[in-house]
Amino acid sequence: MKTQHTRQTGSRTRRERTTEEVPTARFMTVVIAVSCIAIVLGLYFINVLFKHGLSPQPLRTADVVPGAFPAARPIAALNQVRIFYTTNGRYLTPEVVDLPREMNSYETARFILEELLKGPRVGIFESPISSDTTLLAMYVQKNEIVVNLSKEFRENFHGGLVPELLCVYSIVNSLILNCKEYERVRFLIEGQVVDTLSGNVDLTAPLVEDLSLIRW
16 A cells, blocks of 8 residues: 555656646747747838938048948939049039940049049049049050059159048049949059059059948
């Protein structure tokens, strides 16, 4: 009888443990399910925010930091180009210029370079390019524009990092953002590759556009 009582007691203990474990398992299942739903809803709302342009705006710092790429605005009408100068010495701002006639991509790129070197038409803009710089040649190889400038582009330049960025990328951004067929710009001075203008921007390799330097 004692043995039977012990077995019955042990059996009841196991059943009690099983009964206690069932609510715990159900509770954990509910917690996991709720967590999954919360994650899915969070991802959905984040996706909605980005689709409607409500993503956080980049921080505006005192110094220009290349590499951040805010969304670009439409460049211009078909008969116009936007040529990038500066108004405050810190960022590039576009001046809208009408094309004199219908032009192909090469002619448009050449026109942009000539306009850049002549300087802005509106007084609020200033050219970041060194004075007396002339265009010696421009040619295209595949999707790359090669720009050969006179020695004044380097010799007459005086400034630090930000002025050098504005000087170089006024050309790069003006060409690439108006001429979609081209993806890179390579610089030559008097037909030769140079390291930099004054030690900041590497000119030994072709450059792509940098939208972080633009304030529309």
